[in-house]
Amino acid sequence: xxxxFTVERGTTASRRFAVLGGVxxxxxxxxxxxxxxxxxxxxxxxxxxxxxxxxxNLLAGYAGLVSVGQQAFVGLxxxxxxxxxxxxxxxxxxxxxxxxxxxxxxxLPIAFIVFRLRGAQFAVGTWVVAEICQLLIALMSSLxxxxxxxxxxxxxRTVAASKADxxxxxxxxxxxxxxxxxxxxxxxxxxxxxxxxxxxxxxxxASRSVxxxxxxxxxxxxxxxxxxxxxxxxxxxxxxxxxxxxAGFSLNDWTVVVIFxxxxxxxxxxxxxxxxxxxxxxxRQLLADYGSWYLIVMGCVAVFFMLRARDGIWGWIAQRWQxxxxxxxxxxxxxxx
Amino acid sequence: xxxxxxxxAPLLQIESVSKRYGALTVADKLSLTVGEREALGxxxxxxxxxTTMFNLITGDVAPNEGRILFAGQDITxxxxxxxxxxxxxxxxxxxxPFAKMTVFENLLxxxxxxxxETERASYRHCAEVLELTRxxxxxxxxxxxxTLLQRKRLELARALATGPRLLLLDEIGGGxxxxxxxxxxxxxxxxxxxxxxxxxxxxxxxALLSVVDRLIVINFGDKLAEGEPRAVMADPRVxxxxxxxxxx
Numbered sequence: 001x002x003x004x005f006t007v008e009r010g011t012t013a014s015r016r017f018a019v020l021g022g023v024x025x026x027x028x029x030x031x032x033x034x035x036x037x038x039x040x041x042x043x044x045x046x047x048x049x050x051x052x053x054x055x056x057n058l059l060a061g062y063a064g065l066v067s068v069g070q071q072a073f074v075g076l077x078x079x080x081x082x083x084x085x086x087x088x089x090x091x092x093x094x095x096x097x098x099x100x101x102x103x104x105x106x107x108l109p110i111a112f113i114v115f116r117l118r119g120a121q122f123a124v125g126t127w128v129v130a131e132i133c134q135l136l137i138a139l140m141s142s143l144x145x146x147x148x149x150x151x152x153x154x155x156x157r158t159v160a161a162s163k164a165d166x167x168x169x170x171x172x173x174x175x176x177x178x179x180x181x182x183x184x185x186x187x188x189x190x191x192x193x194x195x196x197x198x199x200x201x202x203x204x205x206a207s208r209s210v211x212x213x214x215x216x217x218x219x220x221x222x223x224x225x226x227x228x229x230x231x232x233x234x235x236x237x238x239x240x241x242x243x244x245x246x247a248g249f250s251l252n253d254w255t256v257v258v259i260f261x262x263x264x265x266x267x268x269x270x271x272x273x274x275x276x277x278x279x280x281x282x283x284r285q286l287l288a289d290y291g292s293w294y295l296i297v298m299g300c301v302a303v304f305f306m307l308r309a310r311d312g313i314w315g316w317i318a319q320r321w322q323x324x325x326x327x328x329x330x331x332x333x334x335x336x337x
Numbered sequence: 338x339x340x341x342x343x344x345x346a347p348l349l350q351i352e353s354v355s356k357r358y359g360a361l362t363v364a365d366k367l368s369l370t371v372g373e374r375e376a377l378g379x380x381x382x383x384x385x386x387x388t389t390m391f392n393l394i395t396g397d398v399a400p401n402e403g404r405i406l407f408a409g410q411d412i413t414x415x416x417x418x419x420x421x422x423x424x425x426x427x428x429x430x431x432x433x434p435f436a437k438m439t440v441f442e443n444l445l446x447x448x449x450x451x452x453x454e455t456e457r458a459s460y461r462h463c464a465e466v467l468e469l470t471r472x473x474x475x476x477x478x479x480x481x482x483x484t485l486l487q488r489k490r491l492e493l494a495r496a497l498a499t500g501p502r503l504l505l506l507d508e509i510g511g512g513x514x515x516x517x518x519x520x521x522x523x524x525x526x527x528x529x530x531x532x533x534x535x536x537x538x539x540x541x542x543x544a545l546l547s548v549v550d551r552l553i554v555i556n557f558g559d560k561l562a563e564g565e566p567r568a569v570m571a572d573p574r575v576x577x578x579x580x581x582x583x584x585x
Contacts, residue, residue, distance in 0.1 A: 005460070005464050007441075195446055198435070201437070202437055203433045203435055206429070207435075207450075208416075208417040209421060210446055211421035211450035211451030211452070211499055212418055213416075268437070331477050332441040332463075332476040
């Protein structure tokens with residue numbers, strides 16, 4: 001038996017891409033100094049959607065938890081921020097990670113309910129839980145009931161005195177949270193935990209039979225995703241300066257759009273949601289003037305991919321050119337290093 | 338039950354286990370003992386409850402009654418992944434590969450989770466299993482790209498990577514050519530020589546007989562016959578029910 005072997009994780013393409021990605025990040029980080037407000041707003045929105053798409057992909061594409069109720073954590077995170085800032089005078093930027101913790105804590109009792117369900121029932125169950133969260137908050141007059149609440153100007157000024165400075169800070173926060181989530185997902189998937197998740201993605205039954213604690217792995221993923229989704233939600237509504245139950249727990253804005261991106265781009269890969277994000281925003285800009293045609297075209301695109309290209313665009317690219325920009329694979333090479 | 342002695346201390350004990358789906362009984366007060374390092378063959382007609390017996394041992398299916406002990410410990414209520422961690426591994430009759438992961442990574446999952454090893458420590462172990470199961474040249478192939486026969490070999494390799502004390506093989510020989518079958522027999526003999534107890538469900542009787550110490554015949558969820566392999570195969574009841582040859 002030959003004991004000489006090596007295990008490689010990176011590829012030439014991935015190392016080139018890392019350099020390119022680094023350049024892109026620097027360019028985006030300096031955007032406030034050379035770009036206009038409109039492009040900053042667009043990139044910030046794309047960044048928060050990138051985070052949401054990566055998180056939903058981790059949940060549905062890897063752990064097999066096809067949740068249609070992630071808007072629950074966006075809304076809960078948003079409301080947590082408003083409560084912390086408005087009632088306890090916590091600094092809004094500090095409230096973002098704290099809102100993530102609140103969201104993660106609330107995900108445990110929610111998991112207790114929805115983890116009893118499987119497949120389609122799980123999907124519907126998560127949706128129902130999100131609706132219940134929305135209804136409960138709409139009943140609380142201290143949170144502004146159905147009409148919601150705004151952040152007071154005094155609180156808003158604690159972020160930065162001028163609007164221009166605030167826009168810059170919010171922009172960097174959005175970019176930062178997208179990078180943190182991307183890094184977190186990548187690190188997680190490359191780790192031991194990620195190997196288990198990838199195995200669960202391919203066959204849950206076989207994972208169990210080779211010693212993977214599928215329940216624990218899925219629960220941990222659910223809680224981590226709830227934490228990050230709550231943080232993203234807090235940032236989204238901090239930027240909007242206003243939250244209401246309908247906006248906070250919007251199924252369309254925080255889950256349907258995200259599912260569209262992940263499915264088009266390629267579920268179960270890190271690259272897929274990024275590709276899907278770009279396609280969604282391009283389509284949205286192109287179709288902005290056509291009213292409801294926008295939704296009809298989006299719907300047709302989604303149906304086409306679900307029927308004809310279930311691995312999405314990235315699935316096709318990866319298959320055709322064996323391209324992996326975020327390499328997770330462990331390549332086994334015989335012969336010493 | 339005392340009629341057939343296991344050659345060594347019992348590793349696995351199944352004690353009058355029953356499993357019913359409504360009116361259909363797939364395991365009927367089934368009792369069975371597998372000794373440490375023993376190789377036990379299982380034959381029986383399709384639908385006799387052979388795979389169900391494996392599902393009961395691995396915890397994929399919970400019994401209605403009876404209990405299962407492994408190395409003296411009652412594992413009847415234990416979760417499948419825990420059973421794997423204490424040393425029970427299986428191959429599935431219909432392969433369940435991690436289709437988008439490479440062959441090497443498939444084994445790595447088994448070694449790291451079933452075997453409880455660190456990733457670094459697992460590499461060497463997986464390299465050895467690749468060698469033993471002749472999958473070395475397929476190490477970086479995605480499992481989904483393998484042929485059915487290679488997938489069956491991967492089932493065996495992945496189970497082996499978990500470092501089992503008891504290996505349950507479910508028809509891994511089906512569809513093999515005579516030459517491939519001889520290779521499989523050599524592999525299984527090598528696994529046995531490593532001290533692993535084996536329970537092997539197989540329709541290819543000559544392959545089974547060249548490896549196992551003892552044979553059981555299962556029919557209607559119950560043991561029909563048990564004992565020395567050639568004697569069992571010569572039993573007229575077995576010839577009738579298993580091979581369709583009239584007892585007369």
